[in-house]
Amino acid sequence: MKSTSDVVIIGGGCMGASTAYHLACLGIQNVVLLERETQLAVGSTGRNAGGVRHQFSTRQNIQLSMESIRLMQRFEDEVGYPMDFHQDGYLFLLSTPESVETFRNNITLQRSLGIEVDLVTPGEAVRLAPGLRVDGVIAASYCARDGIADPNGLTMGFARAAQAKGIQIERNTTVTGITVEKDRISGVTTDKGTISTPCVVNATGPHAARVAALAGVELPVTPLRRNIFIAQPPDEAVSGVNYPDNHIMVIDSATSFYFHREGPNILFGMGDPDETPGFDMTVRWDFLDSVVEVAMSRLPTLVEGKVSHAWAGLYAMSPDGNAIVGEVDSVAGFYLINGFSGHGFQQSPAVGRLLAAKIAGHETDIDLSPFALNRFGSGTNSPEANVV
Numbered sequence: 001m002k003s004t005s006d007v008v009i010i011g012g013g014c015m016g017a018s019t020a021y022h023l024a025c026l027g028i029q030n031v032v033l034l035e036r037e038t039q040l041a042v043g044s045t046g047r048n049a050g051g052v053r054h055q056f057s058t059r060q061n062i063q064l065s066m067e068s069i070r071l072m073q074r075f076e077d078e079v080g081y082p083m084d085f086h087q088d089g090y091l092f093l094l095s096t097p098e099s100v101e102t103f104r105n106n107i108t109l110q111r112s113l114g115i116e117v118d119l120v121t122p123g124e125a126v127r128l129a130p131g132l133r134v135d136g137v138i139a140a141s142y143c144a145r146d147g148i149a150d151p152n153g154l155t156m157g158f159a160r161a162a163q164a165k166g167i168q169i170e171r172n173t174t175v176t177g178i179t180v181e182k183d184r185i186s187g188v189t190t191d192k193g194t195i196s197t198p199c200v201v202n203a204t205g206p207h208a209a210r211v212a213a214l215a216g217v218e219l220p221v222t223p224l225r226r227n228i229f230i231a232q233p234p235d236e237a238v239s240g241v242n243y244p245d246n247h248i249m250v251i252d253s254a255t256s257f258y259f260h261r262e263g264p265n266i267l268f269g270m271g272d273p274d275e276t277p278g279f280d281m282t283v284r285w286d287f288l289d290s291v292v293e294v295a296m297s298r299l300p301t302l303v304e305g306k307v308s309h310a311w312a313g314l315y316a317m318s319p320d321g322n323a324i325v326g327e328v329d330s331v332a333g334f335y336l337i338n339g340f341s342g343h344g345f346q347q348s349p350a351v352g353r354l355l356a357a358k359i360a361g362h363e364t365d366i367d368l369s370p371f372a373l374n375r376f377g378s379g380t381n382s383p384e385a386n387v388v
């Protein structure tokens, strides 16, 4: 391992890998990425649902999606490695006049930025997602260019391309300390030795608050468990009749129940309002009954099928559902790319580029100030309404 480096990135998920790749593209190649696990992308990145959407409620989040989706579309050409990406659309089912009004306002903003998104009737929603039940649904918000992408392909693509440009990746290496001298970063300590550096990027997902504390920084990011289940449709069910024949993502906005095709199977999940912050990633099988109850009224085929496996992962929640990105005011050289609140995978291409530009001292073309840590307490935060 190097003993000095221009930048040390802590964490080998999609955020760390994207930042490494974009630093290398800017010519900053004396960089070390440290990952405590044997493999990259085994944290939240390897446990996510792969959803990618334009349908956010704030200008900056929509802009991040637009750029990220553009890069995912040409990932192999630009980054040099293949990545699965299916743009089969996202449907948000809306069951109250209030939610229709909120989504109508979001659509106005999304359309003003050039996104083709529409309110559709419940009947149209069923046509788009065969097998769907729409009892109580008033309307749905639909964007055909949203989709499902491959988190491992994206992360490994960025990581391999970064390595090819000279960036060093050290696995099985845990950061145990961050040294700050006169309010500036001066190095990191790991279980394999120390590295002198003026710049550290905290890309540790749900562990971000612990790692920030190593530099004496209080970071309001909390881990929150989410469960994902995979069901095999019953033998008699017909793709395109009883369940969708493409990868369309359907989200019931009233309950947060969602599903999409995963190969021949169906991936589904739902937020548990009673879940409390913590690092436990044991699957909550006792919660499956509550999910199935909602599934019965939305995709009955799912209930007749067999749940073959499940996993749990951690959202990294921030107080307003928006990411925390940029340099910490009180510690020069300490950069955050944290708190993505369940929508980080899809933002990682754009946010990694913007953070790399900041580190290189460039102006960014998307305003990152709404994501600054100092927005908390200053009253300037505008929460993201579409946290799933």
Ligand SMILES: Cc1cc2nc3c(=O)[nH]c(=O)nc-3n(C[C@H](O)[C@H](O)[C@H](O)COP(=O)(O)OP(=O)(O)OC[C@H]3O[C@@H](n4cnc5c(N)ncnc54)[C@H](O)[C@@H]3O)c2cc1C
Binding pocket: 010, 011, 012, 013, 014, 015, 016, 034, 035, 036, 037, 040, 041, 042, 043, 044, 045, 046, 047, 048, 049, 050, 051, 052, 173, 174, 175, 176, 203, 204, 205, 206, 207, 211, 226, 227, 228, 312, 313, 314, 315, 316, 337, 338, 340, 341, 342, 343, 344, 345, 346, 347
């Ligand atoms: C169930 C679930 C479903 C999701 N669905 C979606 C979705 O559909 N769409 C979407 O956009 N997002 C989704 N997300 C969110 C998304 O997965 C995250 O926002 C994103 O993966 C965060 O990436 P990351 O690189 O910040 O964190 P991670 O992938 O967790 O990477 C952080 C890395 O830091 C390492 N690390 C931690 N501490 C240390 C240390 N001290 N030293 C060295 N290494 C360390 C960890 O081992 C880990 O590999 C979902 C998340 C979950 C849990």
